[in-house]
Structures are given as structure tokens and as C-alpha cells.
């Protein structure tokens with residue numbers, strides 16, 4: 168039976184199509200998208216991604232960057248769209264975007280160089296020659312709030328927007344535990360040792376396919392000595408005197424807000 172409230176995740180390039188309504192922006196329903204876009208465009212754009220949204224099937228479309236939008240629609244990058252979307256919708260959009268982008272850039276088997284085709288399950292791709300399955304990559308990274316009493320250690324990368332400081336983060340290396348990664352990354356980036364690691368939570372980060380694993384740690388010893396290849400500044404900030412913080416959707420922001428609540 169057709170689900171009349173099924174939602175549509177439609178991308179124009181890397182941007183998400185949103186419905187403009189009197190109440191603001193939201194994901195369009197499948198019915199709305201089918202009424203607004205030409206049928207043949209939808210057939211070309213339809214992609215088979217198994218993202219579900221609170222147990223509803225989501226219909227996924229991907230158009231070229233120059234696809235014209237019908238009246239009443241706009242499209243935003245995911246970081247901007249975050250402000251318009253419910254958490255579940257944003258998570259589904261991130262998952263779909265991650266899989267679509269991986270498929271777009273993963274076209275040949277890494278073992279035998281034959282073309283890949285859609286596999287029967289798990290959003291995987293299968294080699295058309297040797298049958299090897301290829302799964303969407305997920306790259307675990309730790310992200311760590313280091314605290315010393317009412318102070319927090321934040322750093323900034325040259326890639327950040329002006330004035331923004333954030334918690335320290337880095338990718339897990341082969342053979343490394345998450346805890347070992349925390350100790351190594353913190354020491355490499357800012358030259359301090361930490362203790363008493365506490366797991367905070369995790370967050371999929373679809374830019375392009377990270378899984379951020381958040382920790383809180385206490386400063387143990389050492390003064391800040393930055394790795395200038397990685398970051399351009401790092402400082403201790405008092406909870407009452409914080410710099411510009413990272414995007415509200417980020418686990419970094421959640422870590423910092425949690426710290427402020429705990430010491431406030």
C-alpha cells in the first residue's frame with residue numbers, strides 16, 4: 168500500500184531540496200515531489216538507498232547540480248538545512264547523502280578494476296566480474312573535550328570560520344583503540360597528557376563518512392605546545408569566557424555545552 172506521508176530526500180548536487188511553507192522549510196513528501204517535478208526527471212533521478220525514517224520508507228532522488236527547482240522549493244547544503252530539519256530528518260538526509268556520494272565516487276572494484284553494480288542488500292556495491300562486495304566506508308574519529316577545573320582546552324584549525332575554536336579531534340589509526348587514539352591525538356596536537364577518559368556519545372558525521380566518538384578527559388600534565396601542521400592555535404578557555412563555538416549540530420558543540428552545564 169502506498170504510504171501517503173512518505174517523505175522524499177531529493178538532492179540537487181550535494182544540496183537537499185526543501186519545501187517552502189508558511190511554517191518554514193521542511194522535507195517534501197513523496198506526493199509533493201511527484202506533483203512538482205516532471206515524471207521523467209524523477210525517473211532519471213531516483214536512487215535506491217535504504218534509508219528509513221522513524222520506520223517509514225524514504226524515497227531518494229539525486230539530480231545534477233543545474234536541475235531547475237519548481238516554485239515553492241529551495242535547496243540548501245546539509246549544514247544549512249540542519250537549521251530547518253527535525254533531528255530524524257537531518258540524520259536520514261546525512262545517511263542518504265553519504266551513500267549517494269560514496270556510490271558516485273566508487274565505480275570500480277578495488278581488487279580487479281571491473282565496474283561495480285548495486286548489490287542486493289545493505290546499500291553495498293558488488294563487482295560485476297569477481298563478485299567482491301564493497302560496503303560504504305565509515306571512518307571512526309575521536310573528539311575530546313579536555314578540561315582542567317573550570318577551563319576547557321579548545322583549538323582552531325585554519326579551516327575553521329573566523330574566531331571559531333573547537334574540541335580536539337582526530338582519526339583512529341589501524342590497530343588503535345579509541346582510548347589510545349585519544350591519548351595520542353591530544354599529545355600530538357597540543358602536547359598535553361590527559362587522564363580519566365569518559366565516553367560522552369557518538370555522532371555520524373556525513374562529511375563525507377566519519378563516525379565521531381566523543382570523550383571527556385581531565386588534564387594530567389603538560390603545557391600547550393601546538394602541532395602547527397594540524398592547528399593554528401589552542402588555548403585554555405574559562406567556561407564564562409568562551410570563543411565562537413562550532414556549529415550547533417556538531418558533537419563538539421554538545422561536548423562544550425555539557426561542560427558549561429557541569430561547571431556552571
Ligand SMILES: [Zn+2]
Nearest residue numbers: 276279294297
Ligand atoms: Zn572485482
